[in-house]
Amino acid sequence: MAKSKTMTVLGRVAEAIPTLIGVVIVAFLLTRALPGDPAAYFAGPAATLESIQEVRVSLGLDKSLPEQFIIYVADLATGNLGNSISTGQPVTADVMSRLPASLELTLFALVLSLGVALPLGILAATKPGTWIDQLCRIIVTAGVSLPVFFTGLLLVYVFYYQLGVAPSPLGRLDFVYLSPPHVTGFYVVDALIAGDGATAWAAFRQLLLPAITLGLFTLAPIARMTRAAMLQVLSSDFIRTARAAGLSWRKVLFTYAFRNALLPIITTLGMVFSFMLGANVLVEKVFAWPGIGSYAVEALVVSDYAAVQGFVLTMAVLFVTINLLIDLAYTAIDPRVGFDG
Amino acid sequence: MNKPSQTTDMIKPVSGEDGISLADLNAAVTRQSGAAAPTRANMLRHLAYILKSNPMTLIAFILFALMLVAALLGPLITPYDPLKSSVADALQAPSLAHWFGTDDLGRDVFSRVLMATRLDLAIAFSAVAISFVFGSIIGSLSGYYGGWLDKVTGRIIDTIMAFPLFVLAMGIVAALGNSVENIVYATAIVNLPFYARMARAEVNVRRDAGFVQAARLSGNGDIRILATQIFPNALPPMMVQISLNLGWAILNAAGLSFIGLGVSPPTPEWGIMVAEGARYIVSGEWWLALFPGAVLMLAVFTFNMLGDGLRDLVDPRQRS
Numbered sequence: 001m002a003k004s005k006t007m008t009v010l011g012r013v014a015e016a017i018p019t020l021i022g023v024v025i026v027a028f029l030l031t032r033a034l035p036g037d038p039a040a041y042f043a044g045p046a047a048t049l050e051s052i053q054e055v056r057v058s059l060g061l062d063k064s065l066p067e068q069f070i071i072y073v074a075d076l077a078t079g080n081l082g083n084s085i086s087t088g089q090p091v092t093a094d095v096m097s098r099l100p101a102s103l104e105l106t107l108f109a110l111v112l113s114l115g116v117a118l119p120l121g122i123l124a125a126t127k128p129g130t131w132i133d134q135l136c137r138i139i140v141t142a143g144v145s146l147p148v149f150f151t152g153l154l155l156v157y158v159f160y161y162q163l164g165v166a167p168s169p170l171g172r173l174d175f176v177y178l179s180p181p182h183v184t185g186f187y188v189v190d191a192l193i194a195g196d197g198a199t200a201w202a203a204f205r206q207l208l209l210p211a212i213t214l215g216l217f218t219l220a221p222i223a224r225m226t227r228a229a230m231l232q233v234l235s236s237d238f239i240r241t242a243r244a245a246g247l248s249w250r251k252v253l254f255t256y257a258f259r260n261a262l263l264p265i266i267t268t269l270g271m272v273f274s275f276m277l278g279a280n281v282l283v284e285k286v287f288a289w290p291g292i293g294s295y296a297v298e299a300l301v302v303s304d305y306a307a308v309q310g311f312v313l314t315m316a317v318l319f320v321t322i323n324l325l326i327d328l329a330y331t332a333i334d335p336r337v338g339f340d341g
Numbered sequence: 342m343n344k345p346s347q348t349t350d351m352i353k354p355v356s357g358e359d360g361i362s363l364a365d366l367n368a369a370v371t372r373q374s375g376a377a378a379p380t381r382a383n384m385l386r387h388l389a390y391i392l393k394s395n396p397m398t399l400i401a402f403i404l405f406a407l408m409l410v411a412a413l414l415g416p417l418i419t420p421y422d423p424l425k426s427s428v429a430d431a432l433q434a435p436s437l438a439h440w441f442g443t444d445d446l447g448r449d450v451f452s453r454v455l456m457a458t459r460l461d462l463a464i465a466f467s468a469v470a471i472s473f474v475f476g477s478i479i480g481s482l483s484g485y486y487g488g489w490l491d492k493v494t495g496r497i498i499d500t501i502m503a504f505p506l507f508v509l510a511m512g513i514v515a516a517l518g519n520s521v522e523n524i525v526y527a528t529a530i531v532n533l534p535f536y537a538r539m540a541r542a543e544v545n546v547r548r549d550a551g552f553v554q555a556a557r558l559s560g561n562g563d564i565r566i567l568a569t570q571i572f573p574n575a576l577p578p579m580m581v582q583i584s585l586n587l588g589w590a591i592l593n594a595a596g597l598s599f600i601g602l603g604v605s606p607p608t609p610e611w612g613i614m615v616a617e618g619a620r621y622i623v624s625g626e627w628w629l630a631l632f633p634g635a636v637l638m639l640a641v642f643t644f645n646m647l648g649d650g651l652r653d654l655v656d657p658r659q660r661s
Contacts, residue, residue: 022500026509030516141397141649145642147592149599150615150634157622157631168623278507282596286619297600300515312512316504323503 016324027313028072082306091310100185102291109214117219121226143220148279152213152286169287210287225268229261273322398650404643411458421449423456423609442628453609465590468528476536484544498534506531514602524603543575577655588644611637
C-alpha cells in the first residue's frame with residue numbers, strides 16, 4: 001500500500017519532466033526564433049554593420065537554431081540566463097534577489113484569501129438561500145470581474161489618499177527603515193527574527209494593501225469551488241448516514257464533509273496560482289513592489305529581452321513546481337490513496 | 342488492495358477536464374431526447390423564464406446591447422473629440438459639461454471611455470474568435486482521430502498551460518513586437534487550450550455513438566461527419582465558454598496595455614487610461630483612473646453574467 005503511494009508520487013514527479021522540457025523549448029523560441037534582430041538591438045543605436053556582426057558572433061546568433069538551442073540549454077544548466085541590459089547584472093542574480101518580494105506578496109495574499117474564502121464557501125453551502133449565500137454569490141460574480149490594477153488603485157485612493165491609514169504605495173519598506181538582515185528574504189519574517197518589531201510592523205503595513213488587492217482577486221474562484229464542493233459532498237449518502245447515526249453537526253461538517261470537499265478545492269488551486277502569478281505583475285506595478293513582476297515590466301519598457309525571457313521562464317518553472325506540489329498534496333490528503341498505509 | 346492504476350483512475354475524474362464534460366454530455370443527451378419537436382417555442386419560453394427568474398441576466402443583456410451600440414456608433418456619439426487636448430480644461434473634476442471630468446491634457450474622459458469600447462471589444466472578440474476556431478479544429482481532429490496527432494497536440498497544449506497565462510501573453514507580445522495585433526494573437530494563444538480541450542472531450546465521447554455510426558454507414562466522410570454530426574453537439578457548452586472567456590480576454594488585453602504593451606498613448610483604451618490616471622490617484626484626481634476602470638469592470642461583469650445566463654439556458658442542471 002505504502003509502495004503504491006510512493007509509486008504515485010514518483011510517477012507524478014516524472015510527469016513534470018516533459019512539461020519542463022516543453023517550457024524550456026517555448027522559452028527558447030520566444031527568445032530566438034522570432035522576428036526582430038537582437039544583435040542590432042544589443043549593439044546599440046549608433047552601431048555600424050560591422051559592430052552588429054561582431055555582436056551577433058559574440059552572442060552566438062550566427063549559428064543554426066539547433067546549435068543555439070544546445071548552447072541555450074547548456075547555459076541554463078549552469079544557471080546563466082544572460083545579462084540584463086538595463087541593470088547590467090546577470091538576469092539570474094536579478095531574479096533571485098527579487099523573487100522573495102514576489103513570493104512574500106503572493107503567499108500572504110493566498111493566506112488572506114483562503115482565510116476568507118473557505119469559511120465563506122462553507123457557510124454558503126450549509127445555509128443555502130440565506131443572506132450569506134447571496135453574499136457569497138455576489139462576491140464570487142463580482143470578484144472574477146475585478147481588474148486587479150483597478151482594485152489596487154481604488155484601495156490606494158481610499159486608504160492612502162482619503163483616510164490616510166495606509167503607507168504610501170511605494171515598495172516594501174519606508175525610507176526611514178533599514179531592510180532587515182537577509183534570512184528568508186521575507187521582510188516581515190526577517191525583521192521578527194532580528195527582533196526588530198518596528199520594522200516588522202512597517203513592512204507588514206506596506207504588505208497589507210497589495211496583498212489584499214491580490215487576495216480579493218483569488219477570493220472568488222476559491223469561494224466558488226468551496227461552496228460547490230461542499231454542496232455536493234453534503235448531499236451525498238455518507239453524510240446522510242453520518243447524520244442519521246447521530247453524529248454531531250460539527251463532526252459531520254468538518255471531519256466528513258470538509259475533508260472530502262478539500263480535494264476539488266486543492267485541484268482548483270492550480271488554476272488560482274496561474275491567475276495569481278499573472279495578477280502579481282499588475283499588483284507589483286501599482287504598488288511599486290520590487291518583485292520580479294515589476295522587474296519584467298521595467299525590462300519590457302526598454303525591450304530588455306534577456307530579462308523578460310528570464311522572468312517568463314522563472315514564472316513557468318515556479319508554476320510547474322507549484323502544480324507538482326499541489327498534486328502531491330492531493331495524493332497525501334486523498335483518503336482513498338494509502339488509507340491503511 | 343489498491344493497485345497503482347486504480348488509484349490514478351480514481352483521481353482522474355475529479356482533477357481532469359473529462360469529469361466536467363461528461364456531465365455536459367449527460368445534459369446534452371437528455372436535452373436531445375427530451376425536447377425534440379417543439380424546440381424553438383420551448384427555447385423562447387425557457388429564455389423568458391430564465392430572464393424572469395434571474396434579473397441579473399436581463400441586466401447583462403441590456404448592458405451588452407449598450408456596449409455594442411457604443412462600439413458601433415463610437416465617434417458619432419462622443420460629445421467631444423476624444424483626442425483633442427486643451428490645456429485650459431486640464432484636470433477638471435466631473436461636471437455637467439464633462440461627465441467623467443477631463444484628463445491632464447484637458448481631453449474629455451467620457452468621450453475617451455466611450456471611444457475605447459470599440460477597440461477593447463474588437464481585441465477581445467477577435468482573440469476569442471481565433472482561439473475558438475483554431476481550438477475547435479485542433480481539438481476535434483485530435484478527439485476524433487486520436488493516436489499520435491492527439492499525443493502531439495496534447496503535449497503542446499500542456500506546455501502552454503504550464504505557463505501562468507498572463508505571463509506567457511507578456512512573453513509573446515514582448516517577442517512578437519509591441520502592437521495591438523500581437524496582443525490579439527497573444528490572447529488567442531493563451532486561450533486556445535481551453536477550447537481545444539473542450540472540443541476534444543466533446544468529440545471524443547461521441548466518435549463511436551450510434552448516430553455517428555449511422556452517418557458513417559450512409560457513406561459520409563470523416564470530416565463531414567465531424568462538421569455536421571459531431572461538432573454541433575459540442576457547440577452549446579462552447580458558447581458558454583466563449584462568453585466567460587470574452588470577459589477574461591478583455592481583462593487580459595487591458596492588463597497588457599496597463600503595463601505598457603500594445604496600445605500606444607494617444608489611443609483611448611481602458612487599460613492604458615487607468616495606467617495614465619494611476620499617477621494622479623495619489624494626488625486626489627480620482628476620475629482619470631476610476632471611470633475607465635469601472636467601465637472595464639462592468640464590461641467583464643457583463644460577459645460573466647451573460648455566460649452564467651447562457652449556462653442556465655444550455656444546461657439547467659449546472660445552475661448555481
